[in-house]
Every structure is written in C-alpha cells, then in structure tokens.
Amino acid sequence: MDTVLEKLKEGILRFQSEVYPEQAETYRKAAREPQRPAALFVTCADSRIDPELITQTGPGELFVTRNIGNLVPAYGEMMGGVSAVVEYAVSALKVKHIAVCGHSDCGAMKALQHPESLEQMATVKRWMRNAEAALSVADSLAVPDEKPSERLQRLTEENVLLQVQHLRTHPSVAGAVAREELTLSGWIYDIGTGEVRISENGERTFRSVSKESSKA
Numbered sequence: 001m002d003t004v005l006e007k008l009k010e011g012i013l014r015f016q017s018e019v020y021p022e023q024a025e026t027y028r029k030a031a032r033e034p035q036r037p038a039a040l041f042v043t044c045a046d047s048r049i050d051p052e053l054i055t056q057t058g059p060g061e062l063f064v065t066r067n068i069g070n071l072v073p074a075y076g077e078m079m080g081g082v083s084a085v086v087e088y089a090v091s092a093l094k095v096k097h098i099a100v101c102g103h104s105d106c107g108a109m110k111a112l113q114h115p116e117s118l119e120q121m122a123t124v125k126r127w128m129r130n131a132e133a134a135l136s137v138a139d140s141l142a143v144p145d146e147k148p149s150e151r152l153q154r155l156t157e158e159n160v161l162l163q164v165q166h167l168r169t170h171p172s173v174a175g176a177v178a179r180e181e182l183t184l185s186g187w188i189y190d191i192g193t194g195e196v197r198i199s200e201n202g203e204r205t206f207r208s209v210s211k212e213s214s215k216a
C-alpha cells in the first residue's frame with residue numbers, strides 16, 4: 001500500500017466531510033464566477049509555507065506561484081513558467097499587487113552560499129543563477145564577526161529585493177506600475193515565530209507587520 005498517497009486521500013476525505021460543508025457556499029460561489037484575485041503571491045516551494053493560511057485568504061483571493069528560492073527571472077533571461085504567470089496575472093487577471101515572499105531557513109539561500117552542494121543538481125544550479133546578484137550584494141554588505149544566521153538573513157532579504165527588481169523588468173509589470181494600477185512588495189516570513197516583515201514602496205527596509213503598522 002502506498003502510505004503517502006493513503007494519507008493524502010484521508011486528508012481529502014476529511015476536507016470533504018469537515019471543511020467543505022462549513023464553507024460550501026464560498027466554494028460554490030468561487031466555481032460560479034471567474035477568478036478575480038487581487039494579488040499575485042510569489043513564494044518558495046518550501047513545504048513549511050502556507051500562503052493562504054498566513055494571509056488568511058480563501059479561494060479566489062490569491063494567485064500563487066512557487067519555486068525554489070521564490071525567484072522571478074528578469075525579463076528575457078529564462079522565459080518560462082514564472083514569466084508566464086506574471087504576464088497572465090497582470091495582463092489578464094489585472095492583479096493590483098504582487099508580493100515576493102522569502103522565508104527563514106531557506107534551503108535555496110543556503111545553497112547559494114554553498115554552491116558546491118548543487119554540483120549534482122545541474123538544473124537547480126542553473127535556476128539559482130537568478131539569485132546570484134543577491135549573493136554579491138549580501139557579501140559586499142557583510143560585517144566582521146557576523147553570525148552565519150545573520151548572513152543568511154541578509155542574503156534572504158537581498159534576494160527578495162532583487163526579485164522585486166526583476167519583476168519591474170517585465171513589460172506587463174512596468175506598464176501597470178507606471179499607470180499606478182499595480183504595486184509591489186517584498187516579504188520575509190519567519191516560519192518559527194509567524195512574524196512577517198515587509199518592504200514596500202521600494203524601500204530596502206523590511207518592517208514587521210503589527211497592529212500599529214497596519215493602521216498607519
């Protein structure tokens with residue numbers, strides 16, 4: 001017996017018997033109408049991140065794309081899934097916001113610091129090139145006697161800022177931002193504490209989301 005698949009099937013049955021009935025009308029409404037998500041959420045494939053849970057959003061609210069390292073290749077660099085998602089989200093779905101969300105303890109960021117760990121994974125290694133500039137920036141800002149955890153945190157932040165910059169190279173994004181129909185932000189999600197820090201309005205600083213800050 002395939003125990004992993006069996007466990008997933010048990011989850012489906014629990015969803016159908018416990019979760020769905022409570023929100024049946026929400027799901028029926030979502031099925032009746034075309035999707036109109038207000039935001040595109042770009043995050044890491046890391047299994048510990050749950051975008052809908054941390055933002056408390058439901059069906060139809062977030063257009064999500066995930067990949068190793070929450071990367072957005074600059075326009076023309078690697079035309080593929082991510083570029084298509086960005087173009088579709090902005091041009092067809094007309095999302096009003098794009099958030100790039102990095103996270104604590106990111107394996108992709110650690111691999112960037114230790115490229116030798118990717119020697120046996122040519123595809124991942126090539127993909128991580130989209131984050132190389134973040135490593136140079138983070139290294140150039142390094143201070144003496146810094147803890148490895150601080151270095152990793154800075155790299156994670158610089159990577160998010162870099163991917164937000166890459167977003168701006170996509171014609172659909174550049175146009176919508178210029179028309180003030182689209183805004184961008186960079187997030188850092190701390191898996192262990194639940195804290196989310198956000199860089200908005202093009203700032204380099206990530207500020208913790210608190211009741212005070214969200215009122216302002």
Ligand SMILES: [Zn+2]
Pocket residue numbers: 044045046068069070103105106107108109
């Ligand atoms: Zn990650």
